[in-house]
Amino acid sequence: MGQLSVDDIQLILDTADSFKDISLREIKKVPTLRGKSVVNFFYEASTRTRTSFEVAAKRLSADTFSLTASASSMVKGETLLDTGRNLQAMSPDVIVIRHSSSGAPHLLAKGVKACVVNAGDGINEHPTQALLDLYTIRERKGRIRGLNVAIIGDIAHSRVARSNMIGLTKMGANVTIGGPPTMIPVGMEAFGVEVVPDPRKAIREKDVVMMLRIQLERQRKTLFPSLREYSAAFGLDTEALKSAKPDCVIMHPGPINRGVEISSELADGPASLILDQVANGVAVRMAILYLLIGGSKADAVDKERTAG
Numbered sequence: 001m002g003q004l005s006v007d008d009i010q011l012i013l014d015t016a017d018s019f020k021d022i023s024l025r026e027i028k029k030v031p032t033l034r035g036k037s038v039v040n041f042f043y044e045a046s047t048r049t050r051t052s053f054e055v056a057a058k059r060l061s062a063d064t065f066s067l068t069a070s071a072s073s074m075v076k077g078e079t080l081l082d083t084g085r086n087l088q089a090m091s092p093d094v095i096v097i098r099h100s101s102s103g104a105p106h107l108l109a110k111g112v113k114a115c116v117v118n119a120g121d122g123i124n125e126h127p128t129q130a131l132l133d134l135y136t137i138r139e140r141k142g143r144i145r146g147l148n149v150a151i152i153g154d155i156a157h158s159r160v161a162r163s164n165m166i167g168l169t170k171m172g173a174n175v176t177i178g179g180p181p182t183m184i185p186v187g188m189e190a191f192g193v194e195v196v197p198d199p200r201k202a203i204r205e206k207d208v209v210m211m212l213r214i215q216l217e218r219q220r221k222t223l224f225p226s227l228r229e230y231s232a233a234f235g236l237d238t239e240a241l242k243s244a245k246p247d248c249v250i251m252h253p254g255p256i257n258r259g260v261e262i263s264s265e266l267a268d269g270p271a272s273l274i275l276d277q278v279a280n281g282v283a284v285r286m287a288i289l290y291l292l293i294g295g296s297k298a299d300a301v302d303k304e305r306t307a308g
């Protein structure tokens, strides 16, 4: 998100709009990227992002190939760059990469000719998640500028939080972050956000509350006494949400820990946009693939109309 201008973000969201209804048709496919190939290279587990890139590519008629770290020769000691060069030798148009190391996609992009899309790198960024979150907020609220958004949870280890802080502030939202002080790094105000650790205060009068998963896999030591205490002090339930605006919506990038950061009642309730986020992820990733290897937005709209 750091690399994208406001105009870039706007273009991606508008292009996603033109692709969204393809997923609602009986025949969910257009020929836009026929003959193009997309490699999904996931070095970390994923349900939503990997599936959604694959669905997005297939709905645009691109060929897709998947590679996981455990099934690649990286387990035999091959470096990321060598793996990338070997993939490049098979002439893919796009490599989508998720990696546990921050900066891995940027390193790969220097070593290959294919377009590289960051599907989440360490604790750095998860830009396509932030883009689908922006799309979902705009779709529900009709705008992003001027909205009050709280991001609550494990800020320190969340690439989703970083990408959303960058994206939301670029698009003119007022962002407040909250969560255990042990999970909020010093200096977060540099992102242009307000820091209010107590979630009960952080969500007051908010239009959108985005809850985050505790990234236990990225913590070197436990940063709170127990899951029960975390839930009691920092979890969100229907009662706690009463201090937000009456039409406040709840978001979560998934996977959710039910009963820890969010109650089931809230996650499955009418204010929840969690599954809208997943559905919109396909349209946003179709837009990204199209804009990288398909042509201009005007062409996208024309081709979509022709196909429709």
Ligand code: CP
Residues within 6 Å of the ligand: 045, 046, 047, 048, 049, 050, 120, 126, 129, 253, 254, 255
């Ligand atoms: N939101 C997200 O990145 O989910 P996955 O880890 O399942 O891809």
